[in-house]
Amino acid sequence: MKRLRVKWRCLHCGECCRNLVGRHFGMILTPDEWRRLNRLARWLGVKLETKPLVAGPIGARLYQVTQEVCPFLDRKRNKCRIYQARPLVCRMFPLSPYGILSCTAVERAPKGALIEFPDEMKLALNQFMIRVLPVLREADFIYDLTWGWRPTSRYFNRIALRLI
Numbered sequence: 178m179k180r181l182r183v184k185w186r187c188l189h190c191g192e193c194c195r196n197l198v199g200r201h202f203g204m205i206l207t208p209d210e211w212r213r214l215n216r217l218a219r220w221l222g223v224k225l226e227t228k229p230l231v232a233g234p235i236g237a238r239l240y241q242v243t244q245e246v247c248p249f250l251d252r253k254r255n256k257c258r259i260y261q262a263r264p265l266v267c268r269m270f271p272l273s274p275y276g277i278l279s280c281t282a283v284e285r286a287p288k289g290a291l292i293e294f295p296d297e298m299k300l301a302l303n304q305f306m307i308r309v310l311p312v313l314r315e316a317d318f319i320y321d322l323t324w325g326w327r328p329t330s331r332y333f334n335r336i337a338l339r340l341i
């Protein structure tokens with residue numbers, strides 16, 4: 178029997194922009210994104226709070242956002258105020274290297290349907306795998322928002338790279 182195919186479309190519920198911090202880590206930013214978002218935050222007059230995720234010789238090799246709700250979210254309209262400049266993790270959401278993350282549009286899709294994601298999301302995921310995963314794979318220590326610097330091996334299997 179042929180499976181029903183549906184195209185994924187964001188419902189603009191804003192849930193993903195309101196839950197940026199997980200059990201241990203916040204939304205990941207590359208150094209370029211971190212600089213860009215800091216510039217935009219100053220320009221828009223909002224406060225972006227971050228910490229390093231993986232240390233580097235000059236600054237961090239990866240950063241993480243420490244705010245639960247993204248400061249760039251227009252909370253009344255559930256719209257991203259920096260949509261064209263949003264980071265990779267936002268461009269690929271709900272795709273991730275370890276499966277499909279919790280997303281209202283995915284949850285509301287007909288049961289058993291095959292969900293087709295836009296090519297630009299798949300490209301963003303590909304970029305994330307090239308630019309972010311190798312840094313995580315090489316890192317000996319990672320910054321846990323509760324416990325501080327800890328060995329990376331505590332959090333993920335380097336083969337599966339599944340962050341908890």
Ligand code: SF4
Pocket residue numbers: 186187188189190191192193194270271279280281282283
């Ligand atoms: S949770 Fe899913 S549907 Fe809701 S805003 Fe985020 S991507 Fe769109």
Ligand code: SF4
Pocket residue numbers: 193194247248249250251256257258259260263264267
């Ligand atoms: S940058 Fe935009 S899309 Fe990404 S979490 Fe913030 S408001 Fe949402």
